[in-house]
Amino acid sequence: GIQVEQSPPDLILQEGANSTLRCNFSDSVNNLQWFHQNPWGQLINLFYIPSGTKQNGRLSATTVATERYSLLYISSSQTTDSGVYFCAVDLYNFNKFYFGSGTKLNVKP
Amino acid sequence: EAGVVQSPRYKIIEKKQPVAFWCNPISGHNTLYWYRQNLGQGPELLIRYENEEAVDDSQLPKDRFSAERLKGVDSTLKIQPAELGDSAVYLCASSRDRGFDEQYFGPGTRLTVT
Numbered sequence: 001g002i003q004v005e006q007s008p009p010d011l012i013l014q015e016g017a018n019s020t021l022r023c024n025f026s027d028s029v030n031n032l033q034w035f036h037q038n039p040w041g042q043l044i045n046l047f048y049i050p051s052g053t054k055q056n057g058r059l060s061a062t063t064v065a066t067e068r069y070s071l072l073y074i075s076s077s078q079t080t081d082s083g084v085y086f087c088a089v090d091l092y093n094f095n096k097f098y099f100g101s102g103t104k105l106n107v108k109p
Numbered sequence: 110e111a112g113v114v115q116s117p118r119y120k121i122i123e124k125k126q127p128v129a130f131w132c133n134p135i136s137g138h139n140t141l142y143w144y145r146q147n148l149g150q151g152p153e154l155l156i157r158y159e160n161e162e163a164v165d166d167s168q169l170p171k172d173r174f175s176a177e178r179l180k181g182v183d184s185t186l187k188i189q190p191a192e193l194g195d196s197a198v199y200l201c202a203s204s205r206d207r208g209f210d211e212q213y214f215g216p217g218t219r220l221t222v223t
Contacts, residue, residue: 031210033211043152043200043214045212045213088152097154097212099151099152101150
């Protein structure tokens, strides 16, 4: 069946630490996005990255489409990075966006 | 550029009552999506519009849910009658084109059915 799996499900970091979040998917993709859902529920776009590597400040992402995974790197984490990180995948053979179950990040001061 | 606008932000209703959510997408975005997000889970697609046409409503519970997107801009999602299990956050998103383009989300409507 269709699978979009994120790991780890929960992550606790001390402020300043680095982390890597992973998204595995079961089929070829047209589109992959990473979102941060803040404590108020707003989904904020981080990266649109069906393939390759992108960087935005302390965040970067890499998608290896041939191996069906994407990674989100957070460096020098801050308390404002807390929230839930979702990857969403538009799978080629299904023409539909699927969200993973998210990684809940808590950055402690 | 204004983002996706949704209203209301919060709604509390009793079961069996009707409820409606409104969404105004980003100007120029042809594709509009409605998602439902249950507590602790990722959003799930309910319906996708390309302009006025609903091109994917396979996950929409059609016995009680309906949606429309008149003139290919604003959209309304309706539930009638609401059930306790409909309590969730209803999210609207839009993208310039379908499938190969980036989605942008509104703030959502938090529905509580009592």
